[in-house]
Amino acid sequence: MNVNIVLCGVGGQGTVLASKLLAAAAMDRGLPVKTAETIGMAQRGGSVFSHVRIGEGVSSPLIGRGRADLIIAFEPAEAVRQLPFLKPEGTVVVATRPIVPASALTGGPAYELDAIMTYLEDKVEHLVLVDADAAARDLGSSKCLNVVLLGAAVRSGVLSLTTEDVAKAIKRLVPERFQDLNARALAYAECEP
Numbered sequence: 040m041n042v043n044i045v046l047c048g049v050g051g052q053g054t055v056l057a058s059k060l061l062a063a064a065a066m067d068r069g070l071p072v073k074t075a076e077t078i079g080m081a082q083r084g085g086s087v088f089s090h091v092r093i094g095e096g097v098s099s100p101l102i103g104r105g106r107a108d109l110i111i112a113f114e115p116a117e118a119v120r121q122l123p124f125l126k127p128e129g130t131v132v133v134a135t136r137p138i139v140p141a142s143a144l145t146g147g148p149a150y151e152l153d154a155i156m157t158y159l160e161d162k163v164e165h166l167v168l169v170d171a172d173a174a175a176r177d178l179g180s181s182k183c184l185n186v187v188l189l190g191a192a193v194r195s196g197v198l199s200l201t202t203e204d205v206a207k208a209i210k211r212l213v214p215e216r217f218q219d220l221n222a223r224a225l226a227y228a229e230c231e232p
Contacts, residue, residue: 040199041094043102044192047121048087048113049138053185056212057111058089060189063208064200065093075100088121093199109197111188114138115155122162131163132192134184136171167191174227183217183224190225202226 044061048054055076062072076089090102107125112118112133125131139150159166169191175181186209193202202225209221 041092041097042109042198043107044091044093044109044111044198045102045107045121045124046089046091046111046113047117048185049117050085050087052087052113052138053182054087054089054113057185057189058091060186060205060208060212061091061093061198061200063212064204065091067207068200068204070199071095071097073097073100086117086120088117109192109195111192113184113188115152115159116140116150118159119155122159125163128164130165130167130195130197131159132167132169132188132195133159134169134171134188165195167195174224178220178223178227180220183220186221186224187227190227194228 046054046058058074058076062074065072070093073092074089077087090100092100092102102124104123105126108129110118110121110125110129110131112121112131115133115135115137118131118133137150137152169188171181171184174184174187189205190202192198193200193205205225206222209225210218213221
């Protein structure tokens with residue numbers, strides 16, 4: 040079974056690491072993987088997104104519009120920005136905490152979280168909301184939101200991976216001093232289907 044995944048957020052949220060963890064977990068299971076990343080202005084809080092394609096017969100790392108089975112969004116507005124990639128029956132796992140762009144604070148268009156969340160609820164049949172603030176509070180850190188979202192994505196049933204598969208990738212790719220925090224983040228299940 041082929042699975043097309045778009046991960047999106049802003050610079051500094053761990054989007055690229057999350058895509059590497061997914062790819063490593065799939066490769067450890069013997070599944071072919073193709074990935075592509077667009078990081079552009081990542082260091083300045085700009086949009087970051089990755090495409091991860093898992094399965095046989097995948098020839099390109101890029102996912103076409105309307106072809107993603109899953110979007111893992113670290114920020115609500117970024118979920119909306121990447122929504123054209125989602126197939127009609129696709130799933131979106133999204134953190135509910137906004138990261139308001141500087142332009143909204145300096146006279147640009149307002150960041151309207153309620154409107155963004157309503158739009159997602161109206162457009163996405165399979166929407167999983169992850170309370171990023173609760174996760175940070177419960178885990179004692181906001182630095183592991185990427186792994187919290189991976190855990191929610193695995194539990195959504197869209198991926199052919201288990202939390203054990205992702206845990207093995209974490210052990211290989213994440214520095215030892217962050218292993219315990221990331222193990223707890225992967226197991227964290229505070230989300231609304």
